[in-house]
Amino acid sequence: MNMEETLQTVLNHAVDIGGKIVGALLLWLVGKWLVGFTIKMLTRSLERQKVDPTLTRYASSAVTILLNVVLVIAVLGVFGVETTTFAGLLAAAGVAIGMAWSGLLSNLAAGVFMVMLRPFAVGDFVTIGGITGTVREIGLFVTALDTPDNVRTFLGNNKVFSGDILNYSANPFRRVELECQLPHGASIDDAIRRMTAALKEIPDTAEGVEPSVEVLRFTLAGPVLAVRPFCHTDVYWDVYFAANQVIARVGGEAGWPVPNVHQTHHVLKPAA
Numbered sequence: 001m002n003m004e005e006t007l008q009t010v011l012n013h014a015v016d017i018g019g020k021i022v023g024a025l026l027l028w029l030v031g032k033w034l035v036g037f038t039i040k041m042l043t044r045s046l047e048r049q050k051v052d053p054t055l056t057r058y059a060s061s062a063v064t065i066l067l068n069v070v071l072v073i074a075v076l077g078v079f080g081v082e083t084t085t086f087a088g089l090l091a092a093a094g095v096a097i098g099m100a101w102s103g104l105l106s107n108l109a110a111g112v113f114m115v116m117l118r119p120f121a122v123g124d125f126v127t128i129g130g131i132t133g134t135v136r137e138i139g140l141f142v143t144a145l146d147t148p149d150n151v152r153t154f155l156g157n158n159k160v161f162s163g164d165i166l167n168y169s170a171n172p173f174r175r176v177e178l179e180c181q182l183p184h185g186a187s188i189d190d191a192i193r194r195m196t197a198a199l200k201e202i203p204d205t206a207e208g209v210e211p212s213v214e215v216l217r218f219t220l221a222g223p224v225l226a227v228r229p230f231c232h233t234d235v236y237w238d239v240y241f242a243a244n245q246v247i248a249r250v251g252g253e254a255g256w257p258v259p260n261v262h263q264t265h266h267v268l269k270p271a272a
Helices: 003-048 053-078 083-100 102-117 157-162 188-199 233-254
Strands: 125-128 131-138 142-146 152-156 165-167 178-181 212-219 222-228
Touching: 003 053, 053 102, 053 131, 102 131, 102 142, 102 157, 125 142, 131 152, 142 157, 152 157, 178 233, 188 212, 188 222, 188 233, 222 233
Parallel strands: none
Antiparallel strands: 125 131, 125 165, 131 142, 142 152, 178 222, 212 222
């Protein structure tokens, strides 16, 4: 083979490889656009049908991963890679990775069960995995929530589903728990009456549910009242702080002195 034939062969291979690269690049760009467009249409369709946001985001995440895998296989097919062989290798790799990363599979399984059983949904205020916050997303492997101090926190689905789940948004209202230390000599009945009337004036308390004010225990400083209004979890802290202000205001209006610990000491004189 002379130099001219060699150059022609190299040129033919370069053109062939260049064409495949350009074709693969175009396929990748068009494929990514189609994946994004498909996910957008799927999300809009589910939202129009008023599907739960938790299920919508979960389905979008699963379909995105599936379409991206199909796109990668199609791009490899442009370079002449046998897609059937690649699919088999991918399945084998999936088994190996699954055995090595069993934790991911447990997170995936837990995510599926959470979507099916729905112990909580996106937007609920919960305590999961020892973390309290508002659920923002339930993904394939992790659940994202924002804590009250606005920190985005991610928890493995298996940790969430295998532990205790406290859903503060499931019921129409919850109880706010406070205490009021009464001084010695204060009338308990009068304190309960004043406190109950003032708690009813707090905005955003639950309608049809009377606030509870009862004697909780007795201490050396005097009786302690359990002060418990009820409200929806969305306004919990507003009612909590308002109830604290009510306790301070009622005590001032009633003229209660500052509670002090009272102790009586008896001195016994020795017999003569």
